[in-house]
Amino acid sequence: MEPGDVEAVPGCTDLYYLDTGMYDTPNYGTVYVLDAERPAVVDTGIGTNREYLFDALEELGVTPDLILPTHVHLDHAGGVGFLAERYPDATVRVHEVGAPHLVDPDRLIEGTKAAVGEQWEFYIDPKPVPEDRIDPLSGGETLDLGDRDLDVHHAPGHAPHQVFFHDRGDDVVFTGDAAGIYVPAYDEIKETTPPSTFDLDACHGDVDAIRELDPRVLCFGHFGPREFDDGMLAEYKRTLLEWVEAVRRKREGLDDDEAVVEHFAAHAPERFVDLWGERKARAEERLNARGVLAYLDYVERQTEQG
Numbered sequence: 404m405e406p407g408d409v410e411a412v413p414g415c416t417d418l419y420y421l422d423t424g425m426y427d428t429p430n431y432g433t434v435y436v437l438d439a440e441r442p443a444v445v446d447t448g449i450g451t452n453r454e455y456l457f458d459a460l461e462e463l464g465v466t467p468d469l470i471l472p473t474h475v476h477l478d479h480a481g482g483v484g485f486l487a488e489r490y491p492d493a494t495v496r497v498h499e500v501g502a503p504h505l506v507d508p509d510r511l512i513e514g515t516k517a518a519v520g521e522q523w524e525f526y527i528d529p530k531p532v533p534e535d536r537i538d539p540l541s542g543g544e545t546l547d548l549g550d551r552d553l554d555v556h557h558a559p560g561h562a563p564h565q566v567f568f569h570d571r572g573d574d575v576v577f578t579g580d581a582a583g584i585y586v587p588a589y590d591e592i593k594e595t596t597p598p599s600t601f602d603l604d605a606c607h608g609d610v611d612a613i614r615e616l617d618p619r620v621l622c623f624g625h626f627g628p629r630e631f632d633d634g635m636l637a638e639y640k641r642t643l644l645e646w647v648e649a650v651r652r653k654r655e656g657l658d659d660d661e662a663v664v665e666h667f668a669a670h671a672p673e674r675f676v677d678l679w680g681e682r683k684a685r686a687e688e689r690l691n692a693r694g695v696l697a698y699l700d701y702v703e704r705q706t707e708q709g
Contacts, residue, residue: 409422424452431679440550448478456486474565474566474579475498476580500564554571580595583639591635617631
């Protein structure tokens with residue numbers, strides 16, 4: 404699959420996925436289009452390549468009624484404002500914690516620049532969303548799409564404003580980042596632990612919530628659909644735990660956080676360097692290491708407070 408390509412999700416009803424070409428990297432960023440009676444777009448990409456999404460919607464003959472970012476990190480919600488402007492009758496449904504950041508994205512932009520560093524060149528400043536276009540979610544709702552329902556589950560481990568959606572009809576879960584980064588080339592899940600609100604225990608809880616649903620298909624925000632495999636998600640929980648422990652041990656050995664970050668960037672797994680290119684693979688390790696360091700600081704503060 405190449406950037407801009409749109410394909411049907413196998414075995415599902417009127418469900419399509421788009422490769423957004425995120426970070427100029429094929430098979431990394433996904434947007435989903437549900438051609439329901441009330442059509443919906445799940446996630447929107449960074450916004451930089453929004454024409455891919457506009458073209459896909461025109462190709463499919465879909466006018467969205469609902470815009471559903473799983474969370475407001477800009478790789479998932481950067482295109483919300485552009486999409487809302489293009490489709491003025493669409494309603495944005497996003498977790499209530501994230502909604503203010505879509506209305507006034509200044510802090511979101513500042514935090515993203517600090518987190519992604521030089522990767523910011525792949526982004527575009529998001530377009531603010533008028534407050535009256537947003538209907539906030541808290542988790543526990545069921546969204547009526549006419550010929551199907553989407554159950555909303557709060558999933559705060561990756562970010563406090565994250566949800567995942569469950570289409571009970573086709574038994575599909577749109578994971579956002581709650582189940583990690585699926586890498587089709589290697590059929591494995593890679594950790595995603597960005598700053599500043601990654602929480603290991605909550606991430607494990609989110610994975611378990613998906614496992615309890617025992618869905619038929621997972622639709623990953625990164626990248627694409629995959630048949631549900633409980634063993635794969637159990638392994639992802641171990642991957643997260645081992646990754647956090649690796650960063651903790653390296654911090655103890657180096658006693659300098661920037662040196663820790665650069666250690667993991669320099670030792671990015673070769674298979675991801677081969678797949679994504681050296682720049683993206685090393686940037687991914689920097690981002691994830693910084694998120695774990697922030698989490699370790701949080702755990703230390705909680706321990707000191709008793």
